[in-house]
Structure formats: C-alpha cells, structure tokens
Amino acid sequence: MIARRTTIKDVAEAAGVGVATVSRVLSGGSASAETRERVLDAATRLDYRPSALGRNLRQQRAGGIALLVPDITDTFYARLADGVLSCARSYREPVTIGVTGDDPEQEADLVGALLEQGIDRVIAVPSGDVETWSPALKAGLSVVFADRRIWDAGRLIDEIPAVIADDRAGVRTAVEYLLGLGHRRIAFLARHGQSQRVASFREAMGEHLDEELVAHARASRDSAYATAAGLLQRRTDLTAVLAGGNVLGEATVSAARELDLRIPRDLSLIMFDDVPWAELCSPPLTVIAQPAQDLGYRAAELTLRQGRRPRTIQLPTELIIRGSCGPRRPGSSGH
Amino acid sequence: MIARRTTIKDVAEAAGVGVATVSRVLSGGSASAETRERVLDAATRLDYRPSALGRNLRQQRAGGIALLVPDITDTFYARLADGVLSCARSYREPVTIGVTGDDPEQEADLVGALLEQGIDRVIAVPSGDVETWSPALKAGLSVVFADRRIWDAGRLIDEIPAVIADDRAGVRTAVEYLLGLGHRRIAFLARHGQSQRVASFREAMGEHLDEELVAHARASRDSAYATAAGLLQRRTDLTAVLAGGNVLGEATVSAARELDLRIPRDLSLIMFDDVPWAELCSPPLTVIAQPAQDLGYRAAELTLRQGRRPRTIQLPTELIIRGSCGPRRPGSSGH
DNA sequence: AAGTATGCTGGAATCGTTTCCATGATTGCT
DNA sequence: AGCAATCATGGAAACGATTCCAGCATACTT
Structure with a gap:
C-alpha cells in the first residue's frame, strides 16, 4: 500500500x-x-x-531548459554543459541534454521532441541554419545560441541572442603568430558548423590563403582523424596547421605521429580550446583558449534571467604559447 | 496573435x-x-x-530519465552520459542530467528535485549511501546504478540493479604487473566513492599494503592535483602510482613534472580509464580501459526496458600497456 | 428467432496546479 | 456616519491527455 x-x-x-x-x-x-x-x-x-506536473499543465509549459550540443564527449562541450548546469542549478531548474552530432536533421528532431515536452527554453550550439530554427522560434521557443551563430545566405542572424567566443581575434592572432614564424602554407582544419572560424581564417590569411588547405570534418573522432591524416598526406608542402577544436587537434597530433612528422620541427600546430592534456602532450600544445564553462554559464543566465531583452555576448580568447610551434625551417619547403 | x-x-x-x-x-x-x-x-x-504535459499529469509521472554523475567534464562520465543519451534517443526519451560533485548532500537534493518533477527513473553514479538512496526507493523511484554500487556498513546493497566495470580484476591485473616489475611501494589515488577499487587494491597488495599510500581526493581537478602532489612530496620512497580515474592520472602526471620526477624512470604510473590523450601523453600512459560508453548504454537499457526484473551487469576491463611503467631501478629506494 | 457474447464508441471523470472572479471584511475619507 | 476603496479569501474553471464505464450495434450460438 x-x-x-x-x-x-x-x-x-x-x-x-x-x-x-x-x-x-x-x-x-x-x-x-x-x-x-x-x-x-x-x-x-x-x-x-x-507537483511540477500539475503546474506545468496549467502554465502550458514545462520548467527547466534544454541544451543541445554536437557531442558531449568533446571536452569543450562538456565544459560548456557544466557551465549551463551550474547556473541552472542555482535557479533550481532541471536541464535536459540532447546530442545533435552536428546534424541538422537530428537537431530538428530534438527540437520537435522539446516542443512535445513543453520545454520552451533552449540553449543550442546550432548545426542547422535558418530553416531549422525559424520554425522553432515560431513555435514559441526561446532560444539562446552558444559557441556559434547561424547565417542566412551569408547574412548573420542577429535577432537570436548568442554567447560566443571572439573567434575572429583568436584566429587572427594565431595566424599572425604563424606568419611571423615564417609559415606560409598554413592549413585550417574545421568541423562542420565552424563557418565563422573559417571565414576569419580566410580573412586573416589574406593573399597567402590556399583554399585547398581548408578541410572539413564531421563531429566524430574518426572523421577528425581521417580528415587530418588525409590533409597531411595530400599536401606534404604544408608547414603549419590550425585546428578548429580539441578533437581536431588531437587527431592532428595522432596523424602526425603516424606519418612520422615531428612537432614542431616538421609541423607547427595551434589548436582551438585549451584542455588539460594540452600541457601534458609532447610537445605541450600551443592553443587558443576559450572560456568554455563561462560560455555555458552566461548562456544559461541569458535564458533564465527573464527580464530585459537579452543581447549577444562575446567573450575574449587567448593565445597560450607552449611548444608546438616553431619557425619554418629554411631550405625546407615543407615536410 | x-x-x-x-x-x-x-x-x-x-x-x-x-x-x-x-x-x-x-x-x-x-x-x-x-x-x-x-x-x-x-x-x-x-x-x-x-502534449506531454497533459499525459504526464494524467499518468502521474513525467517521461524521460535522469542521469546523475559526479562531474560531466570528466571524460569518463561524459562518455558514460553519451552512452545513456544514445540509448535513450532510440526510445525517444529525454534525459535530464544532474551533477553531484560526489557530494551526498547535493545528490539528495537532486533526487528531491527529480521527485518534484515527476521523473521516476534514474541512472546514478552514487555518491551517497543507503541513507541517501532508500528514501528515494521508497518514494517510488526506479534506480539503476552505474560505475559504482553502494554499501551499508560493509555489506553490498545488491537489490538495486547496477552496471559496473570489473574493478577487481582491473586492479588485480595492474597491481600484479607493477609487482612483477619489482615495485613494492605502490600508492593508490582514489576519489571519494571508489571504495570498491580501494578494497580491491588492498586485497591485491596483500602483505605489501601500506595504508599511508592510499590517498583520497574530491571530485575537482584542484583536489586531484593537491592530493597527487601531496602524496608524491610526502612519500619520496614510493615508486609506482595507480590512479583511480583519468582526472587523477592527469593530476599525477602534472605533479610529477612539477616535482621533476620522470615517468617511468623515477615513477611508474597506471591510470584507470583509457582516454584519447593517454596515447599522446609523454610517455604514453599505461591504462586500465573501461567500456565507459557501454556502461551508460547498458544502464539506460536496464532502465528503459520495462520487463523482467533487471539484474546487475559487470563488464570487463582491460590493461593496455604503453610506456608509463618501468622496472624499479635497483639501488634506488624510490625517488 | 431469441438470447448472449463481442467489440467499437463517446461522455465524463480524473490528475494537481494556477488564476479568474465574486464575496465579504476592513480601512480610510469626506 | 455613510460611502468608496482596498484587501484577503475561497469556489470554480481551465490546462490536455488517459481511461473507466455504459451504451449500442453486430455477430454468433442454440
């Protein structure tokens, strides 16, 4: 009984x-x-x-917020999630997490599920574009983007509040550093959805840009490795790589070892996002640090602080120089 | 309108x-x-x-499951969460995640919040003991433990289904390996809640056990580092460390570098859990691999497959030998 | 052909909360 | 003292689904 x-x-x-x-x-x-x-x-x-059940029905909305990330095993997104969770905690709001795999279709699917659940506040690292997100907005969802924003035919959608890192400055600083070391054939390894970083890279490289050195990977570790290895094998003339995320950085280090390229002697590497193991790697990796946890925390604040209209927030990045970059060796035109 | x-x-x-x-x-x-x-x-x-809202009220329960982990930024728990999410996805069930910080009080708090939300199925890496969990069960929660189980005054609570790795075999194999290399002063770095691993360690060490070489850390990276550094400084005679998790392993590597101890020359290290960077570390780390993602997936299956009474599942671990262990150097009584 | 079994159907109750609205009391003002 | 304004209060409706139950039609049995 x-x-x-x-x-x-x-x-x-x-x-x-x-x-x-x-x-x-x-x-x-x-x-x-x-x-x-x-x-x-x-x-x-x-x-x-x-009972939240009774209240939810009456108010026509479930409490809590949803968080949509491409991959929770990626340390960056895990830290971002941690920020969201920690803020939501202080508001006593539960957080529902969904993994999109950087796939617009799955993303749309998850948004549909949220609507069904009555969850109407969501923080997302968007994979899709306007077509994915305008229906969500029409359905009454209150959205905050994190880490990325979306574009509509080249035009930035800035109606939706977002919390992002200053990619542009980060990329620019990194590229300037590499150019200063004498590198010219610099590759950019991006994952899908990082159009902002790619654009910044193109801009920063200016006349030295070689479009063939911009490579794209999907959300998985396998895809990252395949892309990195493919790039290094195809273009033996490149001397530096800028990796758009820690998974890509990790893949680059692995691929370089496999191909017997020594870092930084044969190949210089800068990776987006400072992770604990970057220092333990051999050599320690030079990185563009992003405030991952803060990104999440701020996004949650925007979502939960119902009050004035939330605006987009941009947080600074920082180039942390360790040991994975060296001067281009004269006499050698690559590796 | x-x-x-x-x-x-x-x-x-x-x-x-x-x-x-x-x-x-x-x-x-x-x-x-x-x-x-x-x-x-x-x-x-x-x-x-x-609308899930109407249904939930009528059925007196919210759909979906909850997942309680100590720390989502720990790669191991992130992978476990990924397993849960991927299984829940195929059942179209939303997953609410909570972070306990290995603190029984926070854990109890989160369980309370779940009850309020009407969520009645939960997968947890338990931090508390029977006192935390029997009220939850009485309240009608259907619980599945993952990665750990709970004890009541030394007696294992096996009424609650669990999905765990074979810690005992993992620790035993690791200790045997170290003993075989000649090590005697072997330390175990545990985090709170890893009583099973500590017990296994004591058992495996037998007569060589030195109780002072068993150290405990809290859930944070800081605490892990402090504990590791403290241990290495206090006991300069130890020659090998077994780290109970990847955060502790990372902390040990950092602390060893800081103290100028070379791995594996001055200190051998085995770490629980294989993580991508273990191979990139210098030297590559010897690890006890655990099927983290599978642990989560199976736990979710137990939770969601309503049918026959779920039983406890134990998955195998594997010692992966890389380069972080060496023979105890004769003539040297430690570092 | 009459009685019974079966199966489809819809009205109404129910879940627990919030909120609208009407009522009564109290206070303040002229 | 009389009237208006303010305030506390509780009954009842509403939210959107599921499910019990009674009613009715059809098919089957004897």
Missing part, C-alpha cells in the same frame, strides 16, 4: 483555508500574516512538495 | 469521433479500420502532436 502523495488540497484542509490561498502563499502572493503562517506550518508538517 | 496548439479535441472534431477514440487510436488501442484511418488522417492534416 503506497501512500498517496500530499497535494495542495491536503494542505488547504490541514490549514483550514482554500486551495487558492495555499497556492498564493507558496508562490509569494499576498496573504495575511496569520494565514501565511498557518499555511506554511501545515505545508512543513505534511512535507508538502508541489 | 499566436495560434493555439492543436489538441486532441481538435482532432476528434475533425475526424468526427470522440476524444477517447482518438487517444485509443494514437496509443495503439483497438478501433475499426475505418475509424483508425479517419483519425490518423485528421491527425496528420492538423499536424497534431500530443
């Missing part, structure tokens, strides 16, 4: 008031001091916990 | 049937072929999606 859970009705009865009054007291409405005390007392005595 | 969402009532009207019939058709109940077609047709025409 399982005890029925205590409802607002039980509390009302125990306190000798109506349910409306109990609801008001508990959600901070107005009530006389005496009534308030009676209700609060009854509630604690009965160990009453309001 | 926002369009009201279409409800089951709209569908019933459009199909010229009662709401009860629509509900039955949509959830696979019996209905005549003609009615079924009319309802299905109306549903697609109106693009009807049942």
Whole structure:
C-alpha cells in the first residue's frame, strides 16, 4: 500500500483555508500574516512538495531548459554543459541534454521532441541554419545560441541572442603568430558548423590563403582523424596547421605521429580550446583558449534571467604559447 | 496573435469521433479500420502532436530519465552520459542530467528535485549511501546504478540493479604487473566513492599494503592535483602510482613534472580509464580501459526496458600497456 | 428467432496546479 | 456616519491527455 502523495488540497484542509490561498502563499502572493503562517506550518508538517506536473499543465509549459550540443564527449562541450548546469542549478531548474552530432536533421528532431515536452527554453550550439530554427522560434521557443551563430545566405542572424567566443581575434592572432614564424602554407582544419572560424581564417590569411588547405570534418573522432591524416598526406608542402577544436587537434597530433612528422620541427600546430592534456602532450600544445564553462554559464543566465531583452555576448580568447610551434625551417619547403 | 496548439479535441472534431477514440487510436488501442484511418488522417492534416504535459499529469509521472554523475567534464562520465543519451534517443526519451560533485548532500537534493518533477527513473553514479538512496526507493523511484554500487556498513546493497566495470580484476591485473616489475611501494589515488577499487587494491597488495599510500581526493581537478602532489612530496620512497580515474592520472602526471620526477624512470604510473590523450601523453600512459560508453548504454537499457526484473551487469576491463611503467631501478629506494 | 457474447464508441471523470472572479471584511475619507 | 476603496479569501474553471464505464450495434450460438 503506497501512500498517496500530499497535494495542495491536503494542505488547504490541514490549514483550514482554500486551495487558492495555499497556492498564493507558496508562490509569494499576498496573504495575511496569520494565514501565511498557518499555511506554511501545515505545508512543513505534511512535507508538502508541489507537483511540477500539475503546474506545468496549467502554465502550458514545462520548467527547466534544454541544451543541445554536437557531442558531449568533446571536452569543450562538456565544459560548456557544466557551465549551463551550474547556473541552472542555482535557479533550481532541471536541464535536459540532447546530442545533435552536428546534424541538422537530428537537431530538428530534438527540437520537435522539446516542443512535445513543453520545454520552451533552449540553449543550442546550432548545426542547422535558418530553416531549422525559424520554425522553432515560431513555435514559441526561446532560444539562446552558444559557441556559434547561424547565417542566412551569408547574412548573420542577429535577432537570436548568442554567447560566443571572439573567434575572429583568436584566429587572427594565431595566424599572425604563424606568419611571423615564417609559415606560409598554413592549413585550417574545421568541423562542420565552424563557418565563422573559417571565414576569419580566410580573412586573416589574406593573399597567402590556399583554399585547398581548408578541410572539413564531421563531429566524430574518426572523421577528425581521417580528415587530418588525409590533409597531411595530400599536401606534404604544408608547414603549419590550425585546428578548429580539441578533437581536431588531437587527431592532428595522432596523424602526425603516424606519418612520422615531428612537432614542431616538421609541423607547427595551434589548436582551438585549451584542455588539460594540452600541457601534458609532447610537445605541450600551443592553443587558443576559450572560456568554455563561462560560455555555458552566461548562456544559461541569458535564458533564465527573464527580464530585459537579452543581447549577444562575446567573450575574449587567448593565445597560450607552449611548444608546438616553431619557425619554418629554411631550405625546407615543407615536410 | 499566436495560434493555439492543436489538441486532441481538435482532432476528434475533425475526424468526427470522440476524444477517447482518438487517444485509443494514437496509443495503439483497438478501433475499426475505418475509424483508425479517419483519425490518423485528421491527425496528420492538423499536424497534431500530443502534449506531454497533459499525459504526464494524467499518468502521474513525467517521461524521460535522469542521469546523475559526479562531474560531466570528466571524460569518463561524459562518455558514460553519451552512452545513456544514445540509448535513450532510440526510445525517444529525454534525459535530464544532474551533477553531484560526489557530494551526498547535493545528490539528495537532486533526487528531491527529480521527485518534484515527476521523473521516476534514474541512472546514478552514487555518491551517497543507503541513507541517501532508500528514501528515494521508497518514494517510488526506479534506480539503476552505474560505475559504482553502494554499501551499508560493509555489506553490498545488491537489490538495486547496477552496471559496473570489473574493478577487481582491473586492479588485480595492474597491481600484479607493477609487482612483477619489482615495485613494492605502490600508492593508490582514489576519489571519494571508489571504495570498491580501494578494497580491491588492498586485497591485491596483500602483505605489501601500506595504508599511508592510499590517498583520497574530491571530485575537482584542484583536489586531484593537491592530493597527487601531496602524496608524491610526502612519500619520496614510493615508486609506482595507480590512479583511480583519468582526472587523477592527469593530476599525477602534472605533479610529477612539477616535482621533476620522470615517468617511468623515477615513477611508474597506471591510470584507470583509457582516454584519447593517454596515447599522446609523454610517455604514453599505461591504462586500465573501461567500456565507459557501454556502461551508460547498458544502464539506460536496464532502465528503459520495462520487463523482467533487471539484474546487475559487470563488464570487463582491460590493461593496455604503453610506456608509463618501468622496472624499479635497483639501488634506488624510490625517488 | 431469441438470447448472449463481442467489440467499437463517446461522455465524463480524473490528475494537481494556477488564476479568474465574486464575496465579504476592513480601512480610510469626506 | 455613510460611502468608496482596498484587501484577503475561497469556489470554480481551465490546462490536455488517459481511461473507466455504459451504451449500442453486430455477430454468433442454440
């Protein structure tokens, strides 16, 4: 025999008031001091916990927020998620996580599931474009983008608030550093969805840009490795690589070892995102650090702080120079 | 002017049937072929999606499952979460994630929040003990443990299904390997909650066990580093370390570098859990690999496959020998 | 052909909360 | 003192689904 859970009705009865009054007291409405005390007392005595189920139905929306990331095993997104979770925690809001695999179709699918669940606030690292997201907005979803934004035929969609790192500055600094070391054949390894970084790379490279040295990988480790290895084998003349994320950086190091290229002697490498192991790697990796956890925290703040219209936030990146870049060796035209 | 969402009532009207019939058709109940077609047709025409809110209230439970992990930025738990997410995905069940920080109090708090949300299925890497979890069970929660189990005054609680790795064999193999290399002063770096691994370590070490060489850290990277550095500084006679998780392994490598101890010359290291960077580390780390993703997947299966009573599952570990262990150097009594 | 079994169907109750609205009491002002 | 304004209060509706139950038609049995 399982005890029925205590409802607002039980509390009302125990306190000798109506349910409306109990609801008001508990959600901070107005009530006389005496009534308030009676209700609060009854509630604690009965160990009453309001059911989110009833509330959700009435309010036509489930509490909590959703977080959509391409891949939760990617340390960067894990840290971003941690930021979101930690902020949501302080608001006592549950967080539902979905993995998109950088696939617009899966993403749209997940958004549909959210709507069905009544969750109407979502933080997303978008994989799709306007076509994926405008239906979501029309359906009443309140969206905040993190890490990336979306484009519509080359035009930036800035109606949707976003929290992003300053890719442009990060890429520019990294490229300038490499150019300064004498490198000219510099490759950029991107994953799908990193159009902003690719654009920044093109811009920063200027006349030295070689379009064939911009490679794209999918969200998996396998794809990252295949892309990195393919690039290194195809273009033996390149002397430096800029990896758009830690998974790509890791893949580049692995591929370079496999091909017997020594870093930084034969190949210089800069990787996006500082991860704990970057320092433990041999050689320690030069990275463009991004405030991953903060990105998530801020995004959650924008989502949860209902108040003034949220605006887009850009956080700084930082080039941390370690040991994975060296001067282009004179006399050698690549490896 | 926002369009009201279409409800089951709209569908019933459009199909010229009662709401009860629509509900039955949509959830696979019996209905005549003609009615079924009319309802299905109306549903697609109106693009009807049942509201989880209404259903949840009626069924007195929210769909979906919850996952409680100590730390989502720990690659191991991220991979475990990935397994859970990927299984839940195929059942179209949303997953709510909570971070406990290995703190029983936070854990109890999160469980309370779940109950309030009406979520009644949870996969947890438990931090607390029976006192935390028996109230949860009494409240009707269906729990599956992952990675760890809980103990009550030394007695294993095996009523709760669990999916765990074979710690005992993993530790035993690792210790035997180290003993075989001549090491005697072997330390174990554990995090709170890893009582099973500690117990296995004690057992495997037998007469060589030095209780002072068993150190405990909290869930954070800082704590892991502090514990590792403290141990290495305090006991300069130790020659090998077994780290209970990848964060502890990483901390040990960092601390060893800081203290100018060379691996494996001055210190041998075996780390629990194979992570991508273990191979990139210098030297590549010898690890006890655990099927993290599979652990999560199986746990989700147990949770979601409502059917026969779920039983505890144990998955194998594997010692992967790389370059972080060497023979104890004769003549040297430690570093 | 009459009685019974079977199967489809729709009205209505239900889940627990919030919120609208009407009522009664109290206070303040002229 | 009388009237208006303010405030606390509780009954009842609403949210959208599922499911019980009774009603009715059809098919089957004897």
